[in-house]
Amino acid sequence: MSFAIGETGKIMERREFKSIGKEISLLGFGLMRLPTQGQETKAIDYPVAEAMVDEALAQGINYFDTGYFYHDGLSEPFAGKALGRHPRDGFLLATKLPAWLVDSRDGARRLFEEQLSRLGTDRLDFYLFHNLNAGHWDMVERMGLYEVFAGLRDEGVIGRLGFSMHDGPAHLRRVLDGHDFDFAQIQLNYIDWESLGAREMYGLLASRGIPVVVMEPVRGGALAALPGEAAGKLRDLDPRASQASWALRFAASLPGVMTVLSGMSDPGQLRDNLATFNDYRPLGQAERDLLLGEVATSFNLANPVPCTGCRYCMDCPSGVNIPLNIAAYNEYRYRASMDPKRGMAFFGLYFASLADAEGAENCQDCGECQDRCPQSIGIPALMRDIAGLARVA
Ligand code: SF4
Ligand code: SF4
Incomplete structure (x- = not known):
C-alpha cells in the first residue's frame, strides 16, 4: 500500500x-x-x-x-x-x-x-x-x-x-x-x-x-x-x-x-x-x-430484477425501452410489496407516460437483446410479464 x-x-x-x-x-x-x-x-x-x-x-x-x-x-x-x-x-x-x-x-x-x-x-x-x-x-x-x-x-x-x-x-x-x-x-x-x-x-x-x-x-x-x-x-x-x-x-x-x-x-x-x-x-x-x-x-x-441500466441490450428493433420497463417493474414490485393497490396504480400511471413503441407489449420475442445482457436477465419473458401487468393496470 x-x-x-x-x-x-x-x-x-x-x-x-x-x-x-x-x-x-x-x-x-x-x-x-x-x-x-x-x-x-x-x-x-x-x-x-x-x-x-x-x-x-x-x-x-x-x-x-x-x-x-x-x-x-x-x-x-x-x-x-x-x-x-x-x-x-x-x-x-x-x-x-x-x-x-x-x-x-x-x-x-x-x-x-x-x-x-x-x-x-x-x-x-x-x-x-x-x-x-x-x-x-x-x-x-x-x-x-x-x-x-x-x-x-x-x-x-x-x-x-x-x-x-x-x-x-x-x-x-x-x-x-x-x-x-x-x-x-x-x-x-x-x-x-x-x-x-x-x-x-x-x-x-x-x-x-x-x-x-x-x-x-x-x-x-x-x-x-x-x-x-x-x-x-x-x-x-x-x-x-x-x-x-x-x-x-x-x-x-x-x-x-x-x-x-x-x-x-x-x-x-x-x-x-x-x-x-x-x-x-x-x-x-x-x-x-x-x-x-x-x-x-x-x-x-425494491429491485428484484438486477438490471444495472447499462443499455447493452439496446436498441431493440421494435423500439421497446427495455431498461425503462424494468425500472418501472422494479418500482412496481417495491410499492406492491407494501400495498398491492399502490403498486398497480403506479404501474398504470407509468405506462401511460411511455412513448407508444417503448412499452413492453411491443416486444416481438425476437431474442436479439438476450445475449447482450451481462446480467443474464431473461428479457423477452420479462417483457411478456410486464406487458401482462400493463394490460390489467
Ligand atoms: S426480444 Fe423483445 S425486447 Fe428483446 S430485442 Fe426482441 S423485441 Fe426487443
Ligand atoms: S443489458 Fe441487461 S442489465 Fe443492461 S440495461 Fe439491458 S436488461 Fe438491464
Whole structure:
C-alpha cells in the first residue's frame, strides 16, 4: 500500500502488486458514462469531460479504463484526446477487445491497431478480452486470439493481459484454467456479493493471486440512490458519508483488489469519489455486516430484477425501452410489496407516460437483446410479464 500526493496536496490511495509491477490508484476512472451533450445522445461533452480527466490526474488517479464500443465508439477517441494532453508515463490506459466483432486473428490485429490509433498511443498498459462469457470464450479459443495478444504482451505492446467477465464462478474457473492472465475485471458490489456469485468469483481470483479490477461497484448508480429505509440506516451510521462512498469502500476494502472503477458522469461524482479515496478508510466489520445484511435486503426488496441500466441490450428493433420497463417493474414490485393497490396504480400511471413503441407489449420475442445482457436477465419473458401487468393496470 502506498499513497500518491496529487497537485492539490491530497493523498490518493494506491496499491502495488508484484505481478503487475506498477502503482495503481485504488480509484480508477471508467470512461463509459461520461457527461454527454444531451440526454438522448452518447456524444461526449468534451469541455466538461476533459476537465474531469484533468482533475482526476491532478488528484492522483492514474488508471483509465475504456472500451471499443463505449459511448457508441466515442470513448476511445475521447480518451486519446483528453489523456494525450498529458505525459504518457503519468497514466495507465486500459481498453478491451470485443471478440464478437472479429472473425480471424488478422481481424483482431486490425481492430487492435485501430484502437491504438484512436487512443493516440503505441502501447496499452492493460488490455482485456471484453466480457469473456462462455460464448465469447469459445470465439477467442476458436480463433486462437489468446496467443495473438500474449504475443503482443511478449513484445511489450501490451503491458498486462486480462479479461472482463459478467459470467459465473464455474465459467471463471474454466477461463483461469485455460490460460495465464495477469488480472481480471469482475462485477463486484455488496448486492451481487451473494446473489450473483461475486463472493465466489472474488475468492477464486484471490486464491490464485490474480489482481482484481472491480466494475459496477455502485451497480450502475443504483447504490447511490438507495430506497428510503436502506438510505436511513447508512445515514444513521455516518450522516456525512455519501451512499456511493459505502459501495466504493466495500469493494476497495477487499485485499487483492487492484482498482475500483467508477464510471463518473459529472464533476460532482468525481469529487465525491475523490473525497472517499483521498481520505480512505477500509470498511469495519460492523459496517460490512450492515451493508451485506439489512441494506442489501432492503435494496433487493425494491429491485428484484438486477438490471444495472447499462443499455447493452439496446436498441431493440421494435423500439421497446427495455431498461425503462424494468425500472418501472422494479418500482412496481417495491410499492406492491407494501400495498398491492399502490403498486398497480403506479404501474398504470407509468405506462401511460411511455412513448407508444417503448412499452413492453411491443416486444416481438425476437431474442436479439438476450445475449447482450451481462446480467443474464431473461428479457423477452420479462417483457411478456410486464406487458401482462400493463394490460390489467
Ligand atoms: S426480444 Fe423483445 S425486447 Fe428483446 S430485442 Fe426482441 S423485441 Fe426487443
Ligand atoms: S436488461 Fe441487461 S443489458 Fe439491458 S440495461 Fe438491464 S442489465 Fe443492461
